[in-house]
Amino acid sequence: MSTILVPLPGNVPLAEALAGHMRAEVAHVRFHHFPDGETYVRFETDVAGRTVWLVCTLDRPDPKFVSLMITAETAKDLGAARVGLTAPYLAYMRQDTRFRPGEAVSSAYFASVLSCIVDALVTVDPHLHRRSSLDDIYRIPTAIVHAAPIVADWIRREIPIPLLVGPDAESEQWVAEVASLANAPHIVLEKVRRGDRDVEVSVPDVERWSGHTPVLVDDIVSTACTMIETVGHLRRAGMPSPICVAVHAIFAGDAYAQLEAAGARGIVSCNTIPHPSNALDLTGSIATELRELEWSAASCCPPETRHGRGTHQGSTGNG
Ligand code: R5P
Numbered sequence: 001m002s003t004i005l006v007p008l009p010g011n012v013p014l015a016e017a018l019a020g021h022m023r024a025e026v027a028h029v030r031f032h033h034f035p036d037g038e039t040y041v042r043f044e045t046d047v048a049g050r051t052v053w054l055v056c057t058l059d060r061p062d063p064k065f066v067s068l069m070i071t072a073e074t075a076k077d078l079g080a081a082r083v084g085l086t087a088p089y090l091a092y093m094r095q096d097t098r099f100r101p102g103e104a105v106s107s108a109y110f111a112s113v114l115s116c117i118v119d120a121l122v123t124v125d126p127h128l129h130r131r132s133s134l135d136d137i138y139r140i141p142t143a144i145v146h147a148a149p150i151v152a153d154w155i156r157r158e159i160p161i162p163l164l165v166g167p168d169a170e171s172e173q174w175v176a177e178v179a180s181l182a183n184a185p186h187i188v189l190e191k192v193r194r195g196d197r198d199v200e201v202s203v204p205d206v207e208r209w210s211g212h213t214p215v216l217v218d219d220i221v222s223t224a225c226t227m228i229e230t231v232g233h234l235r236r237a238g239m240p241s242p243i244c245v246a247v248h249a250i251f252a253g254d255a256y257a258q259l260e261a262a263g264a265r266g267i268v269s270c271n272t273i274p275h276p277s278n279a280l281d282l283t284g285s286i287a288t289e290l291r292e293l294e295w296s297a298a299s300c301c302p303p304e305t306r307h308g309r310g311t312h313q314g315s316t317g318n319g
Helices: 012-022 062-077 106-117 148-158 169-182 225-236 255-261 283-292
Strands: 003-007 029-033 039-043 051-055 082-087 120-124 142-145 162-166 186-188 191-195 198-201 213-221 243-249 266-270 278-280
Touching: 003 012, 012 051, 012 283, 039 062, 051 062, 062 082, 062 106, 082 283, 120 283, 142 283, 148 169, 148 243, 148 266, 148 278, 162 169, 169 186, 169 213, 191 225, 198 225, 213 225, 225 243, 225 255, 255 266
Parallel strands: 003 051, 051 082, 082 120, 120 142, 162 186, 162 213, 213 243, 243 266, 266 278
Antiparallel strands: 029 039, 191 198
């Protein structure tokens, strides 16, 4: 059963890189927005009987979600044998509990809906904090690519005497693994977040690390407030300008410029979200997981609703 990659808008370079590693085909799919804002999707490559991997990283997820849903359903309707999703950045993982009464636990709801849409999921370092596994919320087979080996290789090659710094307890899992693979010391700070852009990080005791280059490592950089706050503390403590390494470079608004202005010596990220800071290529590791994933479960949509919904010649749809 041959595999085909189906890029959603904005994901063609990623799909082509994955296809190169997998020696797989990239499908041609036409996307259009009707004047009323609704989405039109047309497959120009036959997917009947094939294993389909949708390629769609899920930063800024809300505008992407309807296209993703319609594309997945179309692939099933056109007879794809199975339809998985690779989303190198997996959205909605941070709202994983009800912090205040009445709040949505979005990570669970998002997982529930995505589990209905696709048959499998491959992602990179999802923000698992209060949950230990994607299986807690996803009802489909999932596989996780870990960025740590590639981040550690880069640090070993580029930074002579590194001290790895995790800005908060949540980053410990990534920082500790990267530090161990890079054979470097690490420290983890304490963070209190009071709002989207109101973050306080503990003053680190860094005297014993003079002579080291601090390398901040975090999974997600969104507003960059966490990194900016940490860079400021390290600079005031007399450390050299830090290097900032992110797995997922969201960089909302002017966050990137602000982090540079705060005194980061270099900003490096993995290519899970296209960004000028992408220096670490994970496509080889993602392709390996796509090839190796054990497909065992079908999505929750009953198979009889999947195929043969009919074609009406001569219509362009949308009423
Ligand atoms: C949260 O614990 C994450 O690991 C990151 O520290 C956080 O998402 C960074 O967000 P921001 O860039 O908005 O401070």
